[in-house]
Amino acid sequence: MFRYILKRLLLMIPVILVTSLVIYFAMSLTGGDPAIYLAPENASDAQIQQIRVDLGLTESFPIRYLKYMAGMFRGNMGTSYVTKRDVFNTFMTRLPNTLQLAGASVLIATLIAIPLGIYTAIHQNTWKDTAGMIFALFGVSMPNFWLGLMLIILFSLKLGWLPSGGKTGLLSLVLPAMTVGLGLAALITRTTRSSMLDVIREDYIRTARAKGCSEKRVIRKHAMGNALIPIITVIGMQLSNVLTGSVLAETVFSWPGIGRLIFDSISKRDTPMVTGSIILCSVLMVAINLLVDVIYAFFDPRIKAQFMRKV
Amino acid sequence: MKRILSLILALVLLGSGFVFASGIPNHKAELVIGSAADINNLDPQGQSDQINNIVLKLTHQTLVFFTNEATFEPSLATSWEFRDDTHVVFHLVKNAKFSDGSPLTADDVKFTIDMAMKSYVANSLTGLISTSVIDPYTIEMKTTSYNNEFVQTFASVSFAILSKKAYASGMKQPYLVGSGPYKFDKWVQGEYVRVVKNPNYWGTNPGVSDAIVFKPIIEDSSRVIALQTGEIDVCINPPINELPFLQKDKNITVFERPGSRLFYFAFNVAKAPWNNQKLRQAVACAIDRKSVLEVAVSGKGTPQKTILNRGLWGFYDEMPGFNYDVARAKKLMAEAGYPNGGIRTSLLIANSSPYTGIAQVIQANLKAIGITVDIQTVDDATLKATSKSGTQELYLWRWNEDSMVDFVYRDLFYSGSGSNYHHYSDKKADALIDMVATEKDKAKRLQAGIDLQKYLVEACPQVPLYIANLVIAYNKNLKGEYLFGGGNHDWKNAYIAK
Numbered sequence: 001m002f003r004y005i006l007k008r009l010l011l012m013i014p015v016i017l018v019t020s021l022v023i024y025f026a027m028s029l030t031g032g033d034p035a036i037y038l039a040p041e042n043a044s045d046a047q048i049q050q051i052r053v054d055l056g057l058t059e060s061f062p063i064r065y066l067k068y069m070a071g072m073f074r075g076n077m078g079t080s081y082v083t084k085r086d087v088f089n090t091f092m093t094r095l096p097n098t099l100q101l102a103g104a105s106v107l108i109a110t111l112i113a114i115p116l117g118i119y120t121a122i123h124q125n126t127w128k129d130t131a132g133m134i135f136a137l138f139g140v141s142m143p144n145f146w147l148g149l150m151l152i153i154l155f156s157l158k159l160g161w162l163p164s165g166g167k168t169g170l171l172s173l174v175l176p177a178m179t180v181g182l183g184l185a186a187l188i189t190r191t192t193r194s195s196m197l198d199v200i201r202e203d204y205i206r207t208a209r210a211k212g213c214s215e216k217r218v219i220r221k222h223a224m225g226n227a228l229i230p231i232i233t234v235i236g237m238q239l240s241n242v243l244t245g246s247v248l249a250e251t252v253f254s255w256p257g258i259g260r261l262i263f264d265s266i267s268k269r270d271t272p273m274v275t276g277s278i279i280l281c282s283v284l285m286v287a288i289n290l291l292v293d294v295i296y297a298f299f300d301p302r303i304k305a306q307f308m309r310k311v
Numbered sequence: 312m313k314r315i316l317s318l319i320l321a322l323v324l325l326g327s328g329f330v331f332a333s334g335i336p337n338h339k340a341e342l343v344i345g346s347a348a349d350i351n352n353l354d355p356q357g358q359s360d361q362i363n364n365i366v367l368k369l370t371h372q373t374l375v376f377f378t379n380e381a382t383f384e385p386s387l388a389t390s391w392e393f394r395d396d397t398h399v400v401f402h403l404v405k406n407a408k409f410s411d412g413s414p415l416t417a418d419d420v421k422f423t424i425d426m427a428m429k430s431y432v433a434n435s436l437t438g439l440i441s442t443s444v445i446d447p448y449t450i451e452m453k454t455t456s457y458n459n460e461f462v463q464t465f466a467s468v469s470f471a472i473l474s475k476k477a478y479a480s481g482m483k484q485p486y487l488v489g490s491g492p493y494k495f496d497k498w499v500q501g502e503y504v505r506v507v508k509n510p511n512y513w514g515t516n517p518g519v520s521d522a523i524v525f526k527p528i529i530e531d532s533s534r535v536i537a538l539q540t541g542e543i544d545v546c547i548n549p550p551i552n553e554l555p556f557l558q559k560d561k562n563i564t565v566f567e568r569p570g571s572r573l574f575y576f577a578f579n580v581a582k583a584p585w586n587n588q589k590l591r592q593a594v595a596c597a598i599d600r601k602s603v604l605e606v607a608v609s610g611k612g613t614p615q616k617t618i619l620n621r622g623l624w625g626f627y628d629e630m631p632g633f634n635y636d637v638a639r640a641k642k643l644m645a646e647a648g649y650p651n652g653g654i655r656t657s658l659l660i661a662n663s664s665p666y667t668g669i670a671q672v673i674q675a676n677l678k679a680i681g682i683t684v685d686i687q688t689v690d691d692a693t694l695k696a697t698s699k700s701g702t703q704e705l706y707l708w709r710w711n712e713d714s715m716v717d718f719v720y721r722d723l724f725y726s727g728s729g730s731n732y733h734h735y736s737d738k739k740a741d742a743l744i745d746m747v748a749t750e751k752d753k754a755k756r757l758q759a760g761i762d763l764q765k766y767l768v769e770a771c772p773q774v775p776l777y778i779a780n781l782v783i784a785y786n787k788n789l790k791g792e793y794l795f796g797g798g799n800h801d802w803k804n805a806y807i808a809k
Contacts, residue, residue, distance in 0.1 A: 032692030036699055040359050040469070041722060043729045044434050048699075051431060083351050083500065094501060149532055156540050164536045165528055167502055254528045256501030264349060269692045 008290045012283055019282045020072070020275055024065050027271045033057075034081050034269040055081060068275065077279075078272030080265070087276035091258065095280075097167060098257035101180065101249070102242040104173050106235060108181030109188050114231065116185075117192020118219060124197060132189065139186025148179040148252035165254040176253040180246055184238045191234045195227040202226075228299050236292030240285045335519055336790070339807035342520040345534045345543035349527040350504050353495075354486040355471045356430040361711075361798055362547075364468045366525055369506050369518075369803050370410070371471035371489030374401055374420070375462060377714045379795045381623055383463050387415065387472055387490070396457035397440075401465075403448040404513070409474045410494035412511045417450040422475035424452070432469040434729065437461060437717070437748075458748050459756065460715045492518040492803050501527070519791060519806035538563060538784055544807050545785040547798070550664075551609045557784045564789070569613060570781040571620045571713040571796035574665070576673060577773035579703050581734035584654060591771040593643035595633035597680045603672045604777045607665035612777040617764045619719055620712045621778045622796055625747070625760030632768050640680045652681010659697060659706040662688045666707050669776065673707075698732035706732065713797035716760065720744045724767060733772035740766060 035051040043051075052058050056067065071078060077087040120132035155175060156164035163172045199205065200223050208222045209215075247259035258277060265273035296303045346365075352358035355367055376386040388401040407415040424442045427433060438455040445451055454461060464470065477485035487495045492514065493506035504525045508518060526543060528534040531550040538546040539560055549557060549565070557565050576598060578585040585591060600614035615621065616632030633639075644652060658673065660666040667688070674684040684705070689697065697703050712718045722728050725744050726736040743763035750756040768775075781796050791804035 030693070032690065033696040033699075034692070036695045037692045038359070038431065039729070040432055040435065041730045043431065045727075045729065047431065047434055048729070084354065084357060085500070090500065093499075145530075149536075152533065152536050157536050160540065164540050164542055165533050166526060166537075166542070252530045252533050254502075254526070254530070254533060256499070260529075261501065264351075267690055267692065268351075 005290065005294070008286070008293070012286050015282055015286055016279055017069075020069060020279050021065065023275045023278045024068065024271070025061070027266075027269070027274055028061055028064075030269070032269045034271065037269050038081060068272070072276075072279070077276040080273045081270045082265070082268050082273070087272050088280075090261070090273065091277050091280050094256060094258050094261050097255060098243055098246070098259070100173060101176055101246060101255060101257055102239055104177035105180035105184060105242055105246075106239050108177055109184035109238070110235060112181070112185040113188035114192050117189045117231075118196055118224070120189070121193045121196035121200065122215075122219065129193075132193070136186040136189045136193075139182050139189075142183065144179055144183060144246075144248040145252050147182060148175070148249055151175050151179055152252070165252070167254075167256055172253075176246075176249050176255050179252070180242055180249050184242070187238065188231065188234055192227070192231050195230045196223060199223045199227040225299060229296060232292060232295055232299065236288055236295075240288050243284055243288070244281045336806070337809045338519050339544075339788075339809055340521040341524055342522070342545070342789075342802065342805055342807060343524045343526060343543045344545040344802065345526050345528045345537050345547060347527075347529065347531070347534065347548040349501065349529065350498070350525060351500075353484075353498065353504070355468055355473065356427050356432050356486075359431075362525070362527070364799055365802070366504055366506070367468045367471060367489070368491070368799070368801050369493040369523060370487070370491040370495055370509075371468065371473075372407075372491050373467065373471050374403075374465040377463070377466040377799075379713070379793060379801075381714055383466050383714070386466075387420075388465070391462055393457070394451075397454050399452045399454070399461060400445070401450050401452070403450065405448050406513045407490050408511045408513045409477070409488050409490050410509045410511055411474070411477065411488055413474060413476050415472060415474070415490050415513075416447045417444040418447070419472055419475045420444075420450050422478070423470065423473045426473070427470055432467075435464060435467060435469060435718075437464060456749065457751070458717075459750070460717050460748065463715050466714065492516065493523060496522065503527075516804065518803045523802055523805075535784070538786075541786075544789060545783065545792075545802075545805075547783060547800075549782060549784040551611060551782065554782065554784075562787055563784055564787045565782065565784045566794070567611065567780050567782050568794070569621060569796060570779050570798075571622050572709055572711040572779045572798070573615070573618075573620050574607065574669065574707070574709045574776045574779060575618070575773045576669075576776055577706055577708060577733055578771075579698075579701060579705070579732070579734055580772050581701055581736075582704055584649075585656075585704060587647050588771060589643050589647035590649060590654075591774075592633055592769075593640045593647055593649075593680060594677060594682070595771055595774045596636045596640035596643060597676050597682075598673055598774055598776070599635045599676055600776055601635070602676075603669050606668040606672050607777070608779055611780040611782060613780075614777045615775050616768055618723070618767050618773060618775050619716065619760075619764055620710065620797075622713060623716050623719065625716060625757055625764075627761045627764050630765045630768050633771070633774070637679055644680050649681070654681065655683045655685070656704045657685045657687050659687050659689065659694055659703045661691050661694050661707070663691070669707055695732075699729075701734050703732075708732065711797045713795050713799065717744075717748050720747060720763060724772065735770070735772040737770060740770065 035048050039048050039051055079086055116132050120129045123129050152164045155162040162174050166172055205222055208218050247263045250257045250260040262277045346362045348362045350362055350366055352363055372387050374388040375383045377383050387403055387407055389404055391401045393399050409415055421442045421444050437458050440453045443451050473486055474488040477488040492509055492512045494509040496505045496507040498504045505522055507522045528537055534546050535549055535553045537543045554565055557563050578591050580586055604610055604612050604614055615628050617628045619626050658670055660670045670686045677684050698706050721744050722730045724735055724740055726741050743759050746759040747756055750759055786807055788808045790808050791806055793801040
């Protein structure tokens with residue numbers, strides 16, 4: 001197990017190299033000159049050129065990239081062109097906010113989706129199943145920003161129960177987490193349902209029932225464990241997505257997370273901020289995937305046995 | 312009964328005395344302003360976004376202060392005089408202090424200006440050669456030549472006076488130390504900036520609100536709702552389509568007045584076929600400004616013909632210009648050598664409101680005279696870089712200036728100027744621009760300004776479309792706001808009355 005984790009951690013190095021190269025290259029391909037963005041409207045050509053020199057933009061792409069990577073491996077992820085702040089520190093100040101939002105969203109999604117998925121699976125082809133699937137369809141189809149605004153109108157404007165945005169305490173987390181969580185819940189419900197349907201048709205489930213196990217015990221003890229692997233996979237994938245892709249929810253709720261940071265930085269051609277943030281996000285995603293793999297082993301003894309054999 | 316009434320009266324008088332004893336009206340402790348953009352840099356010389364400027368206006372001060380009527384008045388400099396055409400002397404207030412309690416002297420002014428001359432904002436220091444300290448409260452500036460707007464330059468937040476001592480101390484963000492009525496309390500990037508009253512403030516007008524908080528709420532609808540729920544007291548740039556909801560809310564005031572932000576359609580005159588003046592004039596006649604205004608901002612603005620921002624000194628819009636007249640446009644097309652149209656061109660626009668709507672109206676307008684327009688939507692950074700490089704054909708842009716005319720004439724139209732995205736170059740126009748900048752005779756200068764506007768409208772490197780109104784929504788109890796047509800508001804005396 002340890003060797004496996006170590007191997008996965010070492011795999012991060014090529015991931016970082018490829019990600020940084022792709023992002024750096026993509027940022028250099030996009031139109032728009034950071035020096036022109038930073039310069040005052042009336043800056044002369046000479047001034048703009050001086051800004052380019054100051055930012056190191058006059059050097060060729062390979063030199064710029066190599067210098068950036070050399071700095072990064074020495075622990076320096078650069079300084080934002082726009083804010084003049086350290087990229088790593090800026091990212092780390094936003095990360096807890098994103099982790100809170102992602103954690104709360106996945107928690108809400110899981111609490112809704114797993115019971116609902118199981119319920120619809122064991123009531124397949126009844127009106128209960130149809131109602132559950134309509135909910136899932138609704139959740140998948142609703143745009144995040146629309147749902148967010150509707151929730152704000154209801155809970156902030158009409159009822160006055162919750163703040164409409166910003167990060168002002170635990171209550172301010174509820175609406176963004178519900179917005180992101182409801183979308184995720186829909187997907188996890190569908191996965192749970194189909195995974196459960198596959199499992200409850202297996203021979204060993206029929207055997208358990210024939211041996212007189214109660215339906216609750218059959219589901220909880222025999223079906224759930226085996227159905228969980230695809231569900232955990234989906235939850236892990238969604239967690240990765242939420243960590244980096246909640247831009248819309250973060251914008252609607254003025255939530256100071258990583259998604260908004262990257263989005264704003266791209267529009268300002270802040271290459272160090274974009275590259276640094278995306279590299280750190282990649283590391284985060286690799287870590288989550290690794291965590292998901294370890295959780296597989298925890299839930300499925302067959303996978304655990306494979307790890308043991310590798311060791 | 313009389314005793315009771317007397318007692319009540321005494322209590323009321325006592326209460327009101329308590330409220331007004333300090334000269335500060337009863338107010339909500341914190342004023343919360345919801346901004347449409349993120350506060351990303353608070354170094355006066357390293358930033359260029361309006362929202363950063365607005366925050367810095369509370370914490371920092373400049374030598375002179377722009378009023379919202381395009382005039383200027385003393386601030387840290389009590390007076391100034393031109394010793395000759397190239398030497399200006401500023402006399403400073405003698406009791407000014409920074410927020411850390413240290414005195415503000417001519418050394419700080421020299422330090423600030425010297426640093427600015429090496430920074431990104433140096434180009435705005437028109438012709439400045441050097442700065443020298445005469446005594447602790449007198450400073451002299453040497454310039455290459457006389458300029459009518461030289462003193463006004465120092466009203467810009469970019470030249471807010473910074474503390475030499477703070478920079479020498481090695482502190483992390485020395486630029487946060489200013490001499491304004493407020494000082495920085497907390498800046499959580501992406502969340503808010505909070506400024507509180509500066510206990511060392513030296514002036515007679517120390518502000519009212521105990522603290523002012525700027526909260527970026529980028530999403531328009533969310534910002535409007537935050538105002539309605541009372542989470543913010545001021546909503547900057549409320550979306551036009553949400554105004555009817557706000558106007559119905561009895562707790563909210565929607566304020567509107569003529570603004571100074573000019574939206575325009577422009578040509579790259581260095582690129583064929585747009586180097587053809589008659590063709591540009593034909594396009595100008597084909598554009599229906601009223602429809603543009605309606606589609607862009609639901610009519611909340613004023614169409615105009617001249618290239619100068621409304622409200623600036625010497626604004627003149629009485630020239631015949633090019634009104635919407637398709638028959639005249641077709642005639643001009645024929646004179647330009649395109650009797651049957653047949654031009655295909657591209658229009659570069661930013662991917663934000665209101666450009667898409669404007670572009671669609673213009674696309675339809677130009678089709679009527681045989682010009683097919685392909686709209687290319689890009690982000691601001693790309694638009695500026697493309698336009699600066701001169702590869703664009705047509706583009707839509709805006710110019711916001713509410714204080715200095717030279718920032719319009721020279722920046723947009725002078726040969727080789729940094730933001731002359733038209734790539735327009737004309738000796739007569741350059742001479743008139745220089746004359747407006749340097750002519751001391753007021754009447755002659757004014758005439759030069761009018762001649763310049765007439766000349767540029769006729770030359771037609773751009774088609775001015777409309778000046779957008781300033782629209783802002785706020786808590787109905789807001790008092791003391793000082794609003795600028797271009798959006799550079801001053802909130803230092805603003806408060807929510809209780």
